[in-house]
Amino acid sequence: MQLRSLRTAALAAAALLATTAARAEISDNVVKIGVLSDMNGPASTPTGQGSVTAAQMAVDDFGGKVLDKPISVIVGDHQLKPDIGAAIARRWYDTEQVDLIVDVPVSAVGLAVQTIATEKKKLFITQSTGAADFHGKFCSPYAMQWVFDTRALATGTAKEVVKRGGDSWFFITDDYAFGHSLERDASSVVTANGGKVVGAVRPPFATADLSSFILQAQASKAKIIGIAAGPPNNMNEIKTASEFGLLKGGQQMAALLALITDIHSLGLPAAQGLLLTTSFYWDMDDKTREWSKRYFAKMNRMPTMWQAGVYSAVTHYLNAIKAAGSDDPLAVAAKMRETPVEDFFARNGKLRADNLMVHDLVLAQVKSPEESKYPWDYYKILATIKGEDAFGPSDPACPLVKK
Secondary structure, eight states, rough: OOOHHHOOOOOOOHHHHHHHHHTTTTTSSSEEEEEEESSSSSSTSSSHHHHHHHHHHHOOOOHHHTEEEEEEEEEEEEOOHHHHHHHHHHHHHHHHOOOOEEEEESSHHHHHHOOOOOOTOEEEESSOOOOGGTTTTBTTEEEEEEEEOOHHHHHHHHHHHTTTOOOEEEEESSSSHHHHHHHHHHHHHHHHHTTEEEEEEEOOOTOOHHHHHHHHHHHTTTTTTEOOOOTTTHHHHHHHHTTTTTGGGOOEEEESSOHHHHHHHHHHHHTTTEEEESOOTEEEEEEEEOOOOOOOHHHHSOOHHHHHHHHHHHHHHHHHHHHTTOHHHHHHHHHHSSSSSOSOSSSSSOOOOBBEEEEEEEEEEETTTOOOSSTTEEEEEEEEEEEHHHHHHTTTSSSSSSO
């Protein structure tokens, strides 16, 4: 009897130790996610508080706990400055026990945060950094790119538009690295598919008066005016082109980066006819509508692809912790790569060895005011672009890619 009691006690103690060990796999007894964004500047509408809301929705939908440990969300504002973004990331990883940083608009800030994540061996998933070098020569086992890169948007748009007869292009390009990379990638696809590039102009960032550049585009007689720019130039160019009657003259504009909040701000009279590629559209199907309407109830506007991507990435990350039984960064990243990404945001999604999440995109055209039937009914979906076609093969410059 005494022997049986001792055996029972030993088994109980072993079970307790096993349970304690399993629980100890969550470092600091909490999973902490930091949303590092632009909270008040020009990127705050497509990211900002909307990204924070999306992350919190993901945590709430997950039940607020993973492996019986609480999940918390904190917020930082990098003010679009790489040094501030890097300093916040360093503090979060070093002293605030942040396990994952998400969002981070603007490539210069995203690349700075990626450097810190790699140094500290902590995870970072960006939704709003587009530089292809992020998963190319600067790729890291700790940093993932979830929503887009400049190549996917540029090549996806260019290839599909040329297939539809838009075979002559003129580019209005932001005169810095981001704009140049968009123009370069789109131009190579245009020419590879039998089209031609007849010219380009390169206004400086945040140019107040874009009329001379629009007039040069109009005079080119190109069928497609490629907008290789981000805010604020891209929206000002579209607005100015509408005022000059460019679309009425038979030319079309293709924005290599445009978000639904941009279209909402411009209004359909100015944006109608615009071609663009996006990773996500709220009104695409029942799954996108269900989530987006819940988001709208909190934010009073529909989500951008970046904000929807925050929810998707956070949910995939939490599921990977659950599957791995640990929040160890490399173990979690491995589980994230093992598991397909198929949710309301991503179709045929997969996190590759270079930590780029490849998924299908869509080519859309902005509706006319007469075609729009209800609020935020802005896009006609023209085509689905397969992820491997848009994103292309892994960059051999990435050391994570097997040679």
